[in-house]
Amino acid sequence: MSNHSENPGQDRRAFLKRLACSALGMVGAGGLGLAFWDRQGPPPEAARTLGERIPDFALPDQGGKLAVVRGTADRIRGVQMAIQALGGIEQFVRPGDHVLLKVNAAFALPPMLCATTHPDLVTQVSRLCLQAGAARVWVTDNPINDPTSCFALTGIDAAARAAGARVLLPTEDRFEPYTVPGARLIRYWPTLTGPLRRVDKVIGMAPVKDHHRSGASMTLKNWYGLLGGRRNIFHQQIHTIITELATMIKPTLVILDGTMSMMHNGPTGGSLDDLKTTYTLIAGTDPVAVDAMGAGLLDRTLEDLPHLRMAERAGAGTVDFRSLNPVEVNG
Amino acid sequence: MRIITTRRITQIFFFALFIWFCIVTTLGERGWQLRGWPVNWLLEINPLTGLGVLLATRTVYAGLLWGVVTIVLTLVLGRFFCGWVCPFGALQQFMGYLGKRGLNRARKIARNRPHPAQRIKYWLLLFMLAAAAAGMLQWVLQTARSGGGWFWSLLALSLAMLAVMAAFKLIRIRRDAAWVAAGALSLGLLLEFLFPRAGWLVASLQTGLLDPIALMHRSVNIVLLPLLDAPLKVTAALPRAYPGAALIGVLFLLFVLLSVRVPRFYCRFICPLGALFGLLSRWSLWRIGKQQVPCADCRRCEADCEGACTPTETFRTSECVLCLNCLDGCRHGVMGYRITPSAAGEQLLPDLQRRHVVTSIAVGLVAVPMVRMDGMADANWNPAVIRPPGALDEAAFLARCIKCGQCMRICPTNVVHPATLQSGLEGLWTPMLNFRTGTSGCQFNCVACSRVCPTAALRPLTVPERMGTGEFSASGPLRIGMAFVDHGRCLPWAMDTPCIVCQENCPVSPKAIFTRDIMQPVRDGDYEIQAVQGDTLTLAGADWEPGQYGTGDYFCSVNQMAPRPIATNTGQALTLGPGDPWPQRPVAGLTARIMLHLQQPFVDPNRCIGCGVCEHECPVQGRRAIRVTAENESRNRAHRLTLS
Numbered sequence: 001m002s003n004h005s006e007n008p009g010q011d012r013r014a015f016l017k018r019l020a021c022s023a024l025g026m027v028g029a030g031g032l033g034l035a036f037w038d039r040q041g042p043p044p045e046a047a048r049t050l051g052e053r054i055p056d057f058a059l060p061d062q063g064g065k066l067a068v069v070r071g072t073a074d075r076i077r078g079v080q081m082a083i084q085a086l087g088g089i090e091q092f093v094r095p096g097d098h099v100l101l102k103v104n105a106a107f108a109l110p111p112m113l114c115a116t117t118h119p120d121l122v123t124q125v126s127r128l129c130l131q132a133g134a135a136r137v138w139v140t141d142n143p144i145n146d147p148t149s150c151f152a153l154t155g156i157d158a159a160a161r162a163a164g165a166r167v168l169l170p171t172e173d174r175f176e177p178y179t180v181p182g183a184r185l186i187r188y189w190p191t192l193t194g195p196l197r198r199v200d201k202v203i204g205m206a207p208v209k210d211h212h213r214s215g216a217s218m219t220l221k222n223w224y225g226l227l228g229g230r231r232n233i234f235h236q237q238i239h240t241i242i243t244e245l246a247t248m249i250k251p252t253l254v255i256l257d258g259t260m261s262m263m264h265n266g267p268t269g270g271s272l273d274d275l276k277t278t279y280t281l282i283a284g285t286d287p288v289a290v291d292a293m294g295a296g297l298l299d300r301t302l303e304d305l306p307h308l309r310m311a312e313r314a315g316a317g318t319v320d321f322r323s324l325n326p327v328e329v330n331g
Numbered sequence: 332m333r334i335i336t337t338r339r340i341t342q343i344f345f346f347a348l349f350i351w352f353c354i355v356t357t358l359g360e361r362g363w364q365l366r367g368w369p370v371n372w373l374l375e376i377n378p379l380t381g382l383g384v385l386l387a388t389r390t391v392y393a394g395l396l397w398g399v400v401t402i403v404l405t406l407v408l409g410r411f412f413c414g415w416v417c418p419f420g421a422l423q424q425f426m427g428y429l430g431k432r433g434l435n436r437a438r439k440i441a442r443n444r445p446h447p448a449q450r451i452k453y454w455l456l457l458f459m460l461a462a463a464a465a466g467m468l469q470w471v472l473q474t475a476r477s478g479g480g481w482f483w484s485l486l487a488l489s490l491a492m493l494a495v496m497a498a499f500k501l502i503r504i505r506r507d508a509a510w511v512a513a514g515a516l517s518l519g520l521l522l523e524f525l526f527p528r529a530g531w532l533v534a535s536l537q538t539g540l541l542d543p544i545a546l547m548h549r550s551v552n553i554v555l556l557p558l559l560d561a562p563l564k565v566t567a568a569l570p571r572a573y574p575g576a577a578l579i580g581v582l583f584l585l586f587v588l589l590s591v592r593v594p595r596f597y598c599r600f601i602c603p604l605g606a607l608f609g610l611l612s613r614w615s616l617w618r619i620g621k622q623q624v625p626c627a628d629c630r631r632c633e634a635d636c637e638g639a640c641t642p643t644e645t646f647r648t649s650e651c652v653l654c655l656n657c658l659d660g661c662r663h664g665v666m667g668y669r670i671t672p673s674a675a676g677e678q679l680l681p682d683l684q685r686r687h688v689v690t691s692i693a694v695g696l697v698a699v700p701m702v703r704m705d706g707m708a709d710a711n712w713n714p715a716v717i718r719p720p721g722a723l724d725e726a727a728f729l730a731r732c733i734k735c736g737q738c739m740r741i742c743p744t745n746v747v748h749p750a751t752l753q754s755g756l757e758g759l760w761t762p763m764l765n766f767r768t769g770t771s772g773c774q775f776n777c778v779a780c781s782r783v784c785p786t787a788a789l790r791p792l793t794v795p796e797r798m799g800t801g802e803f804s805a806s807g808p809l810r811i812g813m814a815f816v817d818h819g820r821c822l823p824w825a826m827d828t829p830c831i832v833c834q835e836n837c838p839v840s841p842k843a844i845f846t847r848d849i850m851q852p853v854r855d856g857d858y859e860i861q862a863v864q865g866d867t868l869t870l871a872g873a874d875w876e877p878g879q880y881g882t883g884d885y886f887c888s889v890n891q892m893a894p895r896p897i898a899t900n901t902g903q904a905l906t907l908g909p910g911d912p913w914p915q916r917p918v919a920g921l922t923a924r925i926m927l928h929l930q931q932p933f934v935d936p937n938r939c940i941g942c943g944v945c946e947h948e949c950p951v952q953g954r955r956a957i958r959v960t961a962e963n964e965s966r967n968r969a970h971r972l973t974l975s
Contacts, residue, residue, distance in 0.1 A: 107838070108743075108774050144836060144948065146744040146770035148568050149777075152360055169568040212846065212930065213831050232832040232950040236822065239883035270840035303910055306883030306896070 051176045051193055057202040058250040058285060062091060064317070066284035066324040068293065072331025073279060075120040075259055082255065082283035083128060085327040092252050093201055095133030100199040101125060101165065102251070104206045104222050105141040105156050107268055108149040114260040115269040116150070117205045119159030121257055125203060126163035137165035140195040141225040168195045175228040183244045185237065190228035196249070204254040204287065208278070208297050210266030214238040215305040216298050217267045218291040219254040220246050220316075239307035246287065246307075246316035256282040256290050258297045279331070288317025289324055335659045338414065342421040349373055349418040353551045357566045358743045358779050369394075371737065371785040373418070373544050376401045379604045380545070380733055383538040384786050387463040387730040389470050392787045402611065409615040410608040413598055413652035414637065419543035420598055420605075420652065424637055426587055427594030431635075439634040442593065445641055448600050449650060450682045454691045456606035459538045461695025466534030466730055468696075472523040507685055533726075535699040535757050536786075539733030541603050549760060550583035552740035553749060572768045573739065575751045579760070595637050598652060606681075609649035613679045619657060619666065620646050620673025626665040632657035642666060646673040649681045699757075707755040712970070714960035716754045717764040717812045717941065719747050720773065720797055721781030721789040724967045725754075731788035734760035738780035738789060745769040746943065747780055762789075764811065766943030766959060773811065773942045775838050808839070812941030813963040813972060814934050820956035823929045827851055829884050831930050833945035833957045843938035844945060844957075846930035850886060850894055856925035860889070863917050866898075866907040870923055873903045880905065886926045889917040894926050936963060936973045 067085035072078045083089050093099055103117035111118050126137045139160045143150035147169050151157040157167050168174065174194030180186040196202065206222035213235055214221055223245035224231070234241035258280035265274040278297045284290040288311045295305055302308055308319045318324070352370040355363055371394060374380055381398030385391050391398075401412055413420050431439055475482040496502045522531065539545040557571040589596040598605050612618070619642060632642045635656035640647040642657040657666045707713055708725040719738055722728050739747045739762055746769035749760040762780070766772050778792040792809070795801040799808035814833070822828040837844040858870035868887070878899055886894035887905055892915065898908035905923070917923065934957075941959050949955040963972040 108771070108776070109838075144771065145774060145944070148359065149743045149771075149774060153776075158360070171564060171568055172570075212834055213829070230950060230952055232830075232948050235830050235832045235835070235950065236828050237882045237884075238829070265840045265842055267835060268838045268840070268842070270838055274840055303896070303908075306908070309898075309908075310881075310883065 051178055051197075053181070054178070054193060054196050054249060056250045057200075057252045059092065059252060062285050064284070064286040064289060064324045066282070066286065066289055066293070066321055066326035067329065068283075068326050069281045069329045069331045071279050072281070073259060073277070074331070075118055075257065075281070076124045078259065078281040078331050079121055079124050079255060079257075079283070080128070081329050081331060082281050083125075083253075085329050086253075086283055086285075089128040089132045092203075093129050093132040093134050097129075097134045097201050098136045098138070098199040099129045099134045099201045099203060100195050101137065101139045101160075102202060102204045102222065102225065103139055103141050103156055104217075104225065105147075105150045105154050106144045106225065108143075108145040108153045109268070109270065110153060111155045113269050113272070114207050114262055114275055115209065115267065116154040117156060117207060118257055118259070119155035121205050121255065122156050122159040122165070123163045125205065125255065126160060126165040129201075129203075130164050134201075137163075138168050138195055138199060139165050140168040140170065140192065142170035142192050142228055143225065170228065178248075180244050180248045183247070185234055185241050186227075186244050186248060189231075191248075192226045192228055196226075201252040202249065204251045206254070206256055207260075207262065208256060208258040208294050209262040209269070210264050210274075210298060212266070214242060214307060216291070216295060216300055218294045219256050219287045220291050220307065220311060221267075223249055239310055242307040243310040243314050243316070246311040247314050250316075251285075251287060253283065253285055254287045254290050256294045258282065258294055261297045263298060281331075282326075284321075284324070284326075286317040286321075286324060288312055288319055289321035292319040293321040293326065333659055334655050338655055341415045342424070345373075345416045346418045346421045349547065350551070353548070353556055353740070354566060356552070356737060356740045356783065358741060358777075365741065365779075365783075370783065372397070373416075374548065374733070374735055374737075374785045376416075377412075377542065377544045377604060378402050378405075379538050379542050379607055380786065382607070383460065383463045383536045383733070384731055385467070386460060387466040387534040387536045388727070389467055392731075392785075394785065405608050405611045406614055407616050408653070409612040409618055409648070410605065410638075410652050412608060413602075413605050414654045417543055417598075417604075419547045419602075420595065422547075422587060423590040423595045423597055424654070426590040427637070430591035431594065436631070436634045440630055443633050443636040443639050445639045445647060445650065446599070447682065449639065450687065451600050452602055452606040453609070453681050453683050454687060455541060455601065456603040456610075457688060457691035458695040458698070459541070459603055461692040462699050463534055463536045463538065463730070465532035465696060465699060468519065469532040469534070472519050472532075475520055476523050476527060511685075511689060531700065532696070533699045533703055534730045535702070536730050536733060537757070538603060539735060540759065541601055542733060543597065543602050543604055545733045545735040546583070546586075548740075549734060549736040549749070550579055552736040554580040554583065556740070567745070569745075569770055571745050573745075573748055574765065574768070575749050575760075578751070579749065594639075595652065598637070599639055599650070605652070609681060612648055612651070615648075616670055617668055618646075618648055618670075618672065618677070619651050619653070619655075619668055620671070620677065621665050621675045622667050622669075623665060624674045627663050629662070631660040631662060632666050635660060642673075643675065645676040645678050647678045647681070649679070702755065702757050705755045707758070712961070712967075713753055714962060715763075716750065716758070717943070717959060717961050718964070718966065719762050719764060719780045719789050720778065720809050720811050721784070721792045722762075722811075722966050723788060723790060728788050728966075729757055729761070731786040732761045733786055733788075735785065736760070736762075737783045737785060738762045741779045741783045742769075743777060743779065744771040744774055746771075746773055746947075764943060764959075766946040767955065769947065772944030772947045775808070775940060775942045775944075808940050810940045810963055810965045812943070812959045812961045813936060813939045814844070814941065814943070814945050814957050814959045815962075816932055816934060817954075817956045817958065820951050820954065821932065822951065822956065823931045824956075827853065827927055827929065829927070829929060830950060831932055832948050832950055834930070834932050836944045836948045838942060838944055839938055839940060841938065843935050843940070844932050845935060846932055849929050849931060850888075850926045851929050853885075853925045853927050858923050858925070860917055860919050860921050860923050861903075862919055867904050868907070868917060868923055869904045875900055875902055877901050880925060884928050886928055888924045888926055889913065889921050890915065897925070932957070939963070 175190040178191035209217040211217040261278040375394040375397040378398030381395035561570040637654040638650040638652040640650035781789040781792040818824040822830040834844040862869040881899035885897040888894040896908040943959045
């Protein structure tokens with residue numbers, strides 16, 4: 001004290017400075033505290049923002065079209081003929097389009113076991129799209145087994161790369177919580193919408209497979225691969241979920257590969273004994289009609305596959321595929 | 332170029348090589364992925380791996396022969412591996428460099444004074460080698476009893492050679508060592524002849540706990556690479572999960588941080604590999620030392636001495652890691668790396684007393700049987716420990732696994748995890764499968780982990796052997812465990828809810844999981860029919876959610892007639908779907924019973940391979956309703972479940 005008494009001016013200045021700092025600190029602490037104050041605590045369920053609706057990829061001017069190619073083991077030629085019979089890929093893919101191929105890559109199994117979309121189909125459809133002027137062709141699926149292994153072992157990754165397309169792996173950033181309007185099951189559900197949001201056209205490509213729970217796994221069941229999270233809970237109401245998926249996504253085109261059909265032990269298969277040569281390739285704009293036709297390859301009827309009629313009632317297509325006057329081609 | 336610049340470049344090269352090996356241990360078809368890259372090479376040139384496996388199993392597996400090259404080079408050059416090759420040594424040295432920046436020379440020198448605790452690493456080495464050596468010892472003793480003349484003639488021959496060499500003063504036989512060795516051998520032979528096959532000697536390979544290369548691989552494979560790569564997604568599209576990674580990470584961090592304060596903390600006090608090289612460097616041809624005494628005694632050479640081996644005083648040969656900083660530091664040209672010993676004298680062996688050596692070895696020999704008393708390699712085996720395909724039976728597995736984590740790194744589905752204490756103390760950080768996490772179960776057509784294992788703890792499999800095809804079709808597929816359905820948790824079994832996700836995902840053909848169908852009357856599902864209109868039945872007292880029976884799984888039965896599917900329902904009325912019409916039209920007054928078509932899963936023990944895809948996919952998420960245990964695993968016939 002005695003030290004400072006000689007220079008009271010300096011003393012006062014130091015005090016005022018200290019006062020200003022502490023006042024600033026008091027106001028700052030109070031302000032920050034108030035700014036972050038939460039009177040209520042967190043709500044029971046955080047309000048969730050939802051993405052926009054998935055666009056309708058179907059082309060209204062194409063209507064319901066169906067083509068079937070029989071008698072060829074050559075998928076490259078078969079799929080070309082099927083698309084040709086629908087009027088050519090130019091009907092579906094416009095120059096500059098970004099196209100998504102939703103394949104079935106569910107299992108890490110080699111293509112010869114036909115549990116997944118055959119790489120030849122990926123090659124040829126990618127090539128056709130690019131020839132029609134597509135800007136980019138993407139390939140995606142959220143498989144059941146390890147995604148990287150699935151795309152590698154099924155040959156889809158190599159086929160896509162060779163044809164100039166690219167695989168989009170189902171990484172976490174490509175999912176968003178999504179609600180299908182009017183749906184009971186797909187509500188706030190993590191859905192692989194990332195790839196869908198960057199494209200103009202979607203082509204579904206699935207093999208014909210037995211499925212013990214749903215009756216069969218074809219182009220409609222293939223959309224299951226757009227779901228994320230612990231999606232297996234939906235097996236409790238498998239037909240309902242397939243129906244909701246059919247209303248969630250309206251593809252530009254679907255291709256059902258019945259060159260070989262997995263008659264039993266599906267959807268994994270795992271042995272050549274599970275396969276039967278059926279040499280049929282179906283392409284169409286109505287997935288319900290395509291699957292209804294494909295059911296015959298497995299010797300199944302509409303009674304065995306209740307989801308087909310349910311999807312029809314939901315407005316996703318027609319089970320009466322004959323009404324679409326399918327174009328029959330011999331390969 | 333200065334010699335230490337060469338050393339630094341070499342260290343950086345081997346460190347980068349190590350990181351490169353870690354990155355390319357990724358399954359895939361690209362050039363940078365696993366396509367024959369020698370990713371185990373650093374584990375293989377590390378002679379501690381080879382020596383441990385040799386002592387425990389009497390074999391030197393495949394690439395472990397590389398260890399001989401390192402031993403030969405060490406006998407010529409000294410501990411070059413520590414100072415020039417070891418990536419963990421390089422990391423320790425770098426951290427030590429960060430820690431000593433700005434210190435004056437006196438304080439730097441103080442950090443590099445030798446410490447009595449430097450002998451701890453030799454104790455650890457002897458302990459671990461003794462724990463492994465039980466395998467070799469047992470074989471020697473058994474050969475003595477059953478192998479006839481071989482053992483005795485070899486023993487006589489080696490004794491005679493030793494005697495001759497001692498007589499010509501080529502070697503000096505230490506009397507205490509000779510007595511201990513002779514005593515131990517006599518005791519062992521006595522016990523073996525009195526109590527043959529008594530099981531006193533049990534081998535367990537634990538060098539991997541502290542082996543710096545295994546430690547480095549484990550830490551990078553399980554902690555560092557997954558952490559760094561989670562946002563980058565180079566080596567894995569989905570983030571990797573490893574339960575127990577925290578302990579591995581904390582220990583790694585601890586050793587790295589300690590080396591900031593004490594240069595090369597790990598190398599000086601803990602590293603059993605360094606200890607092995609330290610013992611070997613006793614005979615190395617070249618060594619560090621002073622050319623003349625006295626020198627200027629400026630002690631510059633000790634300012635950066637990595638090994639704390641006192642180059643100014645009596646030189647501690649076993650501690651020198653050959654960093655060559657003393658050569659670079661000496662301003663008077665006194666320090667050299669030559670064939671002649673240091674002019675200031677040498678201490679060839681570490682500060683080990685006879686009792687230290689005997690105690691370490693004895694404890695190592697006793698510790699394994701003691702730990703095995705938990706019975707976990709035997710009758711008390713833990714069914715939750717599912718070993719990767721190709722794993723040897725538990726005792727043989729524990730005699731080889733070095734806990735390097737290569738199998739955990741390569742696993743494409745991230746189901747191979749480090750065990751904590753599930754398989755006992757001995758099994759710390761050994762691989763076990765966990766089907767709750769990962770991207771799928773164990774892929775049944777994958778043999779990656781068995782191919783990458785550096786010590787054949789997972790024996791190398793081929794895909795046909797794993798899957799039981801081709802020449803292996805008679806023996807059937809390899810089983811790593813078996814799935815069990817928990818009827819108290821399974822939806823179709825316990826909760827009248829359709830599911831069978833497990834059956835759908837079972838990858839074998841024919842499926843190991845099959846279903847039996849039942850028609851289950853739903854709870855309070857009997858109603859009196861009020862009115863009938865075509866295929867629509869109005870039921871008394873019904874109050875349903877519209878559509879709740881329209882899922883395709885519900886049926887309706889009237890008067891014991893075959894159930895017909897329900898297409899949909901309103902609050903009170905059911906609409907029957909297409910199907911065979913009933914022989915008798917339902918009329919008002921009869922009872923309509925609503926039934927649920929359920930498929931209940933069963934596991935066929937003769938088909939299940941234990942891959943765990945069912946457990947991974949089971950929608951009962953907490954404790955799964957179908958779980959795999961190590962029951963019925965092929966690697967141990969005693970775990971067989973059924974006779975057929």
